Amino acid sequence: QVVLAPCPIPSLGPMPAARWATRKAKIQDGVLHAAGDGGSLRPGDISPVPSKEPPKVGQPSLPDGPGTVSIAAIATARDAALRPRPGSTLRQGLALLPGFRVSRKTSGQRGEVEFVPNIGTAAGGAREEVLVRFGDDPEDLASLAWVPSRELQVLDASTGRATERADVQAYRHALQAIDLAKGGLSAAEIAAKLGRAEAWVRQKVAVGDASKLQKPRGLEWWDPEGFCDVTYLRRYAQEVGLYEQIVQDIDWEQDKVWRVRKDEGSSDWHLRTVKECPGFPGKGFCGRSLQKVPDSTHQIGPQDRRQANRTRPHADWACQLAGSVTTKCLKLARAGPIVEPYWWCPRCQWYACDACVEAMPDKATSKQVAHWQPGECPCLDALVLDMARDFCLPNPLQSNYTVKMNWYPDALSRVSPHRHDNWTLLLSLGAPRVLTVDRARVLMEDGDVILFGTQSHGVPEMPSCLGGRLSLVFMFAPNIAVGEAAGARAAARPEARSRRGCEARACGEPSCGIEEALEASVRALCDLGFLAEEAAVALRATDGDVEQAAALLFAEAS
Secondary structure, three states: OEOOOOOOOOOOOOOOHHHHHHHHHHHHHOOEOOOOOOOOEOHHHEOOOOOOOOOOOOOOOEOOEOOOOOHHHHHHHHHHHHOOOOOOEOOOOOOOOOOOEEEEOOOOOEEEEEEOOOOOOOOOOOOOEEEEEEOOOOOOHHHEEEEEHHHEEEEEOOOOOOOOOHHHHHHHHHHHHHHHHHOOOOHHHHHHHHOOOHHHHHHHHHHOOHHHOOOOOOOOOOOHHHOOOOEEEOOOOOOOOHHHHHHHHOOOEEEEOEEEEEEOOOOOEEEEEOOEOOOOOOOOOOOOEOEEEOOOEEEEOOOOOOOOOOOOOOOOOOOOOOOOOOOOOOOOOOOOOOOOOEEEEOOOOEEEEHHHHHHOOOOEEEEEEEEOOOOOOHHHHHHHHHHHHHOOOOOOOOOOOEEEEEEEOOOOOOEEEEOOOOEEEEEEEEOOEEEEEOOEEEEEOOOOEEEEOOOOEEEOOOOOOOOOEEEEEEEEOOOHHHHHHHHHHHHOOHHHHOOOOOOOOOOOOOOOOHHHHHHHHHHHHHOOOOOHHHHHHHHHHOOOOHHHHHHHHHHHHO
16 A cells, blocks of 8 residues: 655546536445556555645545545556656565566566465565566467566556456455454454555445345356455475376366356256257258257356246257167157257257257366375375365365366366356466466466465466476365465465475464374274275265265175
């Protein structure tokens, strides 16, 4: 937060009350966009500066101070305060932000800050590394590089940009304001913490119930509890040969394209795979997604749809797959009653019954996937247990949450941007690849870890990538202890951030007891005559229940 010394700011003259009320509402609700400014300015970014002139008649004062303050004047004053002298080095009072134009002192390369990790501050008081995009092509992912902040010179600090949409940030801050107020913080304390005006904070706190806040576009169906501050750790598990060993030991399978479908009129949702229209013989492959008729659900996620399709069922069609994929076809000819549900392609007028579509292959993605199975890869088992311990995650053998891996074998493997209600802790191994998090592009190198929540995320193609990459993903319900543990590890000394090296723990326990629980459960099953590998797999399948695991093993043996 930058506080400008009092200085006269010229008035724009009288302003009609209606126009002033509109501007005041915009100030309280969202973000001020200054003309010619590449970024955005929130009311809390700069303390209001009183004008020497009294307010004009019909022109109320701003909530946080009297006087007439021009938005353009505020932006100009802010830029003058933030913009360093050409060629000056990064000073302690100026925090690097995405969008800042910088140059590298050693080589003179010029670039733009792409991502500033939330990693606390080092002993020297400056952030250690930031991600910079060098060159003039904003789409060139190969130009991204991590650079020590001490090697950077700030050329232009007026080009800062947000890494998330303004309406999403305002909604997230409103949720935080309500929670902090319930925790006993005053409006002034909340405003300082969020970088918002006190009037804005008071307005949101007065709502009282987070469910009464209007959700941003695209987040209507997502749980507000899923928001999480992004925390980034560099080189947590950078170990030679770890990536290659896991890829070799794991039994991978082709991933499918999944879509989240929500039942209209309720909060229930489910996942559905995508089936592609093959088109008619002699006319080429179509590839469009088949639509279900009738369908009481609508898609959320990529290409959100606000309501279910209204296509009316009819019987004037015959299954195009009759006899080719299954013997249980339900519509061999046009003659006959209506069969529901069925699938069709509106473009090709191609129809198929539900039984035949179910037998069709699902649309595949360009990546491989596998769920963690204890005993399949010993080095992976140790890594999973270490991460669960270091980040205070629940025991993965006893708690029902997802631990899986995504493998991107080459540079063209990708996944489209999407969201989850849950929190995600992700470890990247192998070649550097870009992970998009909202509007930020983060170059994840071997051993880097990131924690995020409902933020949109994806992995774009990266032609410059020369190898494969896998991500170890923990997906779990929002857990404050995990966020605190990640923050404590990120703020620790560099040598203490890595795997098995953190001295600061947020969960208050030297160990979460996972290793002991695993060894005891496996040992109990081994005493019954089963192999350790078989016991570990059975425990994973039964969420760590020893009795159920034993019953499963006995059933398989018989």
